[in-house]
Amino acid sequence: MRIEEITSGSSLTGLELYAVTSVIAVIPIADGAVRVIYQTPDGILQERLLGRADESELLSNQLQYRQSSRSCRR
Numbered sequence: 858m859r860i861e862e863i864t865s866g867s868s869l870t871g872l873e874l875y876a877v878t879s880v881i882a883v884i885p886i887a888d889g890a891v892r893v894i895y896q897t898p899d900g901i902l903q904e905r906l907l908g909r910a911d912e913s914e915l916l917s918n919q920l921q922y923r924q925s926s927r928s929c930r931r
Contacts, residue, residue, distance in 0.1 A: 863891065889908055
């Protein structure tokens with residue numbers, strides 16, 4: 858997932874280990890870098906700086922759900 862695709866209200870896997878997080882805000886810092894403020898499943902607010910190198914770790918939870926649904930149907 859590209860960092861430009863991260864939006865407030867989206868659910869992401871990859872910001873926290875083994876958790877789906879809810880994005881509260883995305884603040885552009887520079888070309889290819891953003892500050893993401895997010896909430897963990899237990900309600901704690903966190904923030905993380907993300908750059909291009911982090912894109913491979915991020916997965917939209919909606920996309921992940923679709924992929925796992927397809928594999929279950931086979």
